[in-house]
Each structure stands twice: as structure tokens, then as C-alpha cells.
Amino acid sequence: MPFIDILIFAVIAIFLIFRLRSILGTKDGFEKPQKTMHTESKKDNVINFKTKSSDTIHEALNGSGLKDLRKLDTSFKDEEFLNGAKAAFPLILNSFSEGDLGNLRRYVGFDLYEEFATAIHQRDEAGEKLKINIEKVNDIQLLDAEISDGIASVTVKFDTIQTRILTDSKDVEIEDDSFSSEQIEDIWIFERDINSKDPNWKLVETGTTEID
Structure with a gap:
């Protein structure tokens, strides 16, 4: 089964955006949003994705694990996975900024979802609203x-x-929590049970760094 069967990258960057057709179980393994994705109340909220700095996540990365993954899961294809990740990234950010818990639940692991949900509820109670615009994607890499x-x-x-x-x-x-046209490096970690029939990947950890 192609990487399409690998999953929908579920998450965020610490303020978490968009997507198209029902891809659950397809090549890039990223589930696409259903037309009813906004059935839950839409609240614009913000979450600080800086649960871990990207410097911390970068530690111990040498790329050797990708070789092991390709051997154990022959359906894993780098390009297809990255295409799915590229689509999932704005979808998750957009879902977070809109407070779409139903959509986030499909793309994000349980523990991270709980953190996002808490942040969204706190923003909602404070009457705060978050708008995120991805102006340009410079690069996406498998680390x-x-x-x-x-x-x-x-x-x-x-x-x-x-x-x-x-x-x-x-x-x-709120100036301290806002910025315009900044270069941001987000490090996201996706997980999947390779023995499961569920082809979707879910976001389980995020880190964000502003590039000077």
C-alpha cells in the first residue's frame, strides 16, 4: 500500500493551518477534512506551540532512522509523505486558529490534542482571537x-x-504574541503504528523557532 496509506499528519507549531478531498487511507497518508469539519463551535484561539524548542528536538537526529523505516515499511515513500505533510501543516494551523477541535482530534495525538484544547478554551474564555497566515513555504524536510x-x-x-x-x-x-512576515522554523513529529490497518499519521510533538 502506497504512502497514501501512511496517514494524515495530525498538529502544530506553537500557535497552530489547511486542506482538500477525503484522503484517509490514500497515498500520502493524510486524511482530508470532511465537509462537516466545522460542526463544532468555531472559536479563534491561540496556542503556544513552543512546548519544546526545535533545538531540543534537533538533538540526536542523524537521518539513520529513515533508512530503518524504509526497510520495515516498504510503503513509506519520502516524496508522498512530504506532500501529505505539506497539506497537513496549514490544515492543522488553520484548525487551531479557528478552534476547530473536531478537525484537530483527527490529526493530532491524544496528549497534544489535550494541550491544544486547553489553550483554545483559555483563549476563548479570555475573548482572544488568533489569525495565522502562511505567506510562503520555503522548504520542508524529513529530518x-x-x-x-x-x-x-x-x-x-x-x-x-x-x-x-x-x-x-x-x-x-497583543503585540508580544503577534508578528508579521517572520521566518519560522517548525519541527513537528508524527507517529503511526506500522502494524495497524489505520494508514494515518498523527502529530504528537511540536517545536517552533523564529529565524533572525
Whole structure:
């Protein structure tokens, strides 16, 4: 089964954007949003994805794990996986900024989902709104992979230009949590049980660094 069967990268970067047709179980392994994806209340909220710095996640990455993954899962194809990740990245960010918990639940692992949900509820209670715009995708790279007890983890780096605007209950911009046209490096980790019939990958960890 092609990488399409590998999963939908579920997540975020610490303020987490978009996607198209029902791809669950298809080549890139990234599930596409259903037309009813906005059935839950849409609240614009923000979450700080800096649960871990990308410097920390970069440690111990040497690319050797990708070779092991390709051997154990012959359906894994780098290009198809990256195409799925490229589509999942804006989808997850957009879902987070809109407070779409239903959509996030399909793409993000349980623990990370709980963190996102908590952040969204806090923003909602404070009356804050988050808008994220990905102006340009400079590069997407597979950094490494790891397999432990049948669980495959793949680390991906997204180099993008983003604008994020957080406003308070009076629609006044919160400058400390907002920025315009900044180069951002997001490191996301996706996981999948390679013994499962479910082809989808889910986002389980994120890290963000602003590039000077």
C-alpha cells in the first residue's frame, strides 16, 4: 500500500493551518477534512506551540532512522509523505486558529490534542482571537525517523514565512504574541503504528523557532 496509506499528519507549531478531498487511507497518508469539519463551535484561539524548542528536538537526529523505516515499511515513500505533510501543516494551523477541535482530534495525538484544547478554551474564555497566515513555504524536510515497539515516529522541518495576529476581547492586537512576515522554523513529529490497518499519521510533538 502506497504512502497514501501512511496517514494524515495530525498538529502544530506553537500557535497552530489547511486542506482538500477525503484522503484517509490514500497515498500520502493524510486524511482530508470532511465537509462537516466545522460542526463544532468555531472559536479563534491561540496556542503556544513552543512546548519544546526545535533545538531540543534537533538533538540526536542523524537521518539513520529513515533508512530503518524504509526497510520495515516498504510503503513509506519520502516524496508522498512530504506532500501529505505539506497539506497537513496549514490544515492543522488553520484548525487551531479557528478552534476547530473536531478537525484537530483527527490529526493530532491524544496528549497534544489535550494541550491544544486547553489553550483554545483559555483563549476563548479570555475573548482572544488568533489569525495565522502562511505567506510562503520555503522548504520542508524529513529530518529523521525512529521505530520503537512498532510505533514509527517521523520528524519534519517546515521553513515558512508567517504572520500571526492575536487580539484581545476588544480586538486590540497583543503585540508580544503577534508578528508579521517572520521566518519560522517548525519541527513537528508524527507517529503511526506500522502494524495497524489505520494508514494515518498523527502529530504528537511540536517545536517552533523564529529565524533572525
